[in-house]
Every structure is written in structure tokens, then in C-alpha cells.
Amino acid sequence: MNGYSFELITGPMSCGKTEELLRRIRRCEIAKKKIKIFSPAIDTRERGDYIKSRNGLAANAIKIEHSIQILHHVKPNDEIIAIDELQFFDSDIIKVITFLMNNGKKVIGSGLELDFKSEPFGHMPELMCIATRVDKLHAVCMKCGSEHATRTQRLINGKPADKSSPLIMIGGDEAYEARCIKCYELPDKNAVKTKKFSSMSLKLQDLVLR
Ligand SMILES: [Zn+2]
Structure with missing residues (x-):
């Protein structure tokens, strides 16, 4: 329950990231900690002001359009800051989380680490670097x-x-x-096409029949 930390839960689709985030939120609630929960407004899965796991757990959350808005909602006595779907946030999320950590908050976040092309999703690489703990599910x-x-x-x-x-x-x-x-x-249909039709820069004088 200590502050000055950032726990990041990551992994692919359907690995239980939000479920684990909600489990940790629940523990903080049992411990009667002051907690604020955020999720990006871009998340189309849920229209309402809450986050929800695939197994039906849910918690109220404040929808955010820009990372900086998180700081407009966090009060000095808030102890835990939970953020879902971190892959959708803009680059300022790094500074916002660093600021919260430096000011004694405990940040718990979850996010998809790779997109469908298996490339790092949004700012997850930097978030994984600044996290004090990373759990890959x-x-x-x-x-x-x-x-x-x-x-x-x-x-x-x-x-x-x-x-x-x-x-x-x-x-x-x-x-x-x-x-x-x-x-x-x-x-990768384009790559196949390129390979099939690309020239090998052959020179006529180098060609030989074996
Ligand atoms: Zn398989």
C-alpha cells in the first residue's frame, strides 16, 4: 500500500488486465484508502463512466481526453490513482504519472502492450520503463x-x-x-507483392547458363 510507486499490469487482449486492476482497486477500498479511477474517453467498449472487466467486475471511473486532466481531478489527500487502458493515452501520461509518484501517490495502471501488428502500443514502452513493478499476464x-x-x-x-x-x-x-x-x-500482402515483382539488379554480362 506504499505510495511513491507505479504498478503496471500488461499483456494481450483477454489476459485479465482490467480484472487484476479491479482486484487491486478493491483491496485499496477495503483498506479504506482514498482512490481515484480514470480511463480514456477513447475506450469504445464502455460508454458509461466506469471500467468493467470481461468477468463482470466494475468500478466508477472518470473519463479522460488528455492525460493532464488527471491532475485536475486528483486531490492532495488522494492516495491511490488507478488508470485503465493506458495504451490509449497521449505522451503526457509519462510526466503525469511521474509527477504523481514523486508526490507520494501509488499509481496502478493497466494497458495492452502490443497492437495487432505486434508492435508496441502507444506509450506502453516508456510506461513499462518508469513503472516500479510490471506484471505481464x-x-x-x-x-x-x-x-x-x-x-x-x-x-x-x-x-x-x-x-x-x-x-x-x-x-x-x-x-x-x-x-x-x-x-x-x-x-503482409504488400510484402509478398514486392518480393514477387522486385528486380534483383541483374547485369546482362553476369548471366550464365549452368
Ligand atoms: Zn496457440
Whole structure:
């Protein structure tokens, strides 16, 4: 329960990040700590002013559009600051969390570490560096059942999405599922095309029949 800390919970889709965040929030409530909970306004999963895990746990949360707004809500006597979906916050979130830590607060956050292309999501890399504790949770692979899924597979109409697929899909049935590294697929149609048609800069005089 000590302040001056930042605990970060991360992992792929469906690994129980928000559930773990809510579990820690609940413990702080039992300990009668003063707590403020935030989530980004961009999170389309929940429209209401609360955060909710897939297993039905929930807590009231203040929706934030810019990181700096967190500081408008935190009062000097607040002890715990919980933040969900950290991958969606702007770069000022690093300074905001550092400021809160330096001022004796305990920050608990959760966020998706990789996007569907398996590339670092938003400012999660910097957040993982400044955190005083990082917990990486694993999900169950939706393809083979392995309990070590660390990747988030994007599916469009049931098929693995192409690397060049637009960030926001218009039409089409889009979904995400957790997968282990072995089952994770990222087709890159453009790369195949480039390989097939690219020149090898051959010189006529170097060609020979064997
Ligand atoms: Zn698998």
C-alpha cells in the first residue's frame, strides 16, 4: 500500500488486465484508502463512466481526453490513482504519472502492450520503463489452447487481418483474440507483392547458363 510507486499490469487482449486492476482497486477500498479511477474517453467498449472487466467486475471511473486532466481531478489527500487502458493515452501520461509518484501517490495502471501488428502500443514502452513493478499476464490462446498467449490477433471476417489493413475498419466483421506466438499470424500482402515483382539488379554480362 506504499505510495511513491507505479504498478503496471500488461499483456494481450483477454489476459485479465482490467480484472487484476479491479482486484487491486478493491483491496485499496477495503483498506479504506482514498482512490481515484480514470480511463480514456477513447475506450469504445464502455460508454458509461466506469471500467468493467470481461468477468463482470466494475468500478466508477472518470473519463479522460488528455492525460493532464488527471491532475485536475486528483486531490492532495488522494492516495491511490488507478488508470485503465493506458495504451490509449497521449505522451503526457509519462510526466503525469511521474509527477504523481514523486508526490507520494501509488499509481496502478493497466494497458495492452502490443497492437495487432505486434508492435508496441502507444506509450506502453516508456510506461513499462518508469513503472516500479510490471506484471505481464498471459491469456489462453484461442487457436491451440496454450495458456501462454502473449499476442493480440486481429480478425476481419474471421480471417487474420493483413498488416496493411486500416486501423479503423468500415464495414466487415472485426474481432480480436489472444494467441500464442506459434499461432499468431500477420499476413503482409504488400510484402509478398514486392518480393514477387522486385528486380534483383541483374547485369546482362553476369548471366550464365549452368
Ligand atoms: Zn496457440
